[in-house]
Amino acid sequence: MCSIEEVRHSVMKGHFKLPPRLAELAVWTFENPERVAFGSIRSIASDFGVAGSTVQRLVASLGFASFKLMKVQFQIYLRGRSVALPTWS
Secondary structure (H helix, E strand, O other): OOOOOHHHHHOOOOOOOOHHHHHHHHHHHOHHHHHHHHOOHHHHHHHHOOOOHHHHHHHHHHHOOOOHHHHHHHHHOOOOOOOOOOOOO
């Protein structure tokens, strides 16, 4: 399974042949990773203004077996980006 960074890079380089609206949604997901990591198909569809089936098509087009697995990858991505908090004395 690819990391979100690898998928993002592939989308930006045009390696996935996505219809224009699906490509826009893909870019939006990379710009809003927390909405994917902690949202639902319905909330993402509503936020972006598409049907839930469009989100499901994106999931499949990006090579994820399910939305749940894509969410997990976005959660892993966010954990990797998190900044360590200072220790309090």
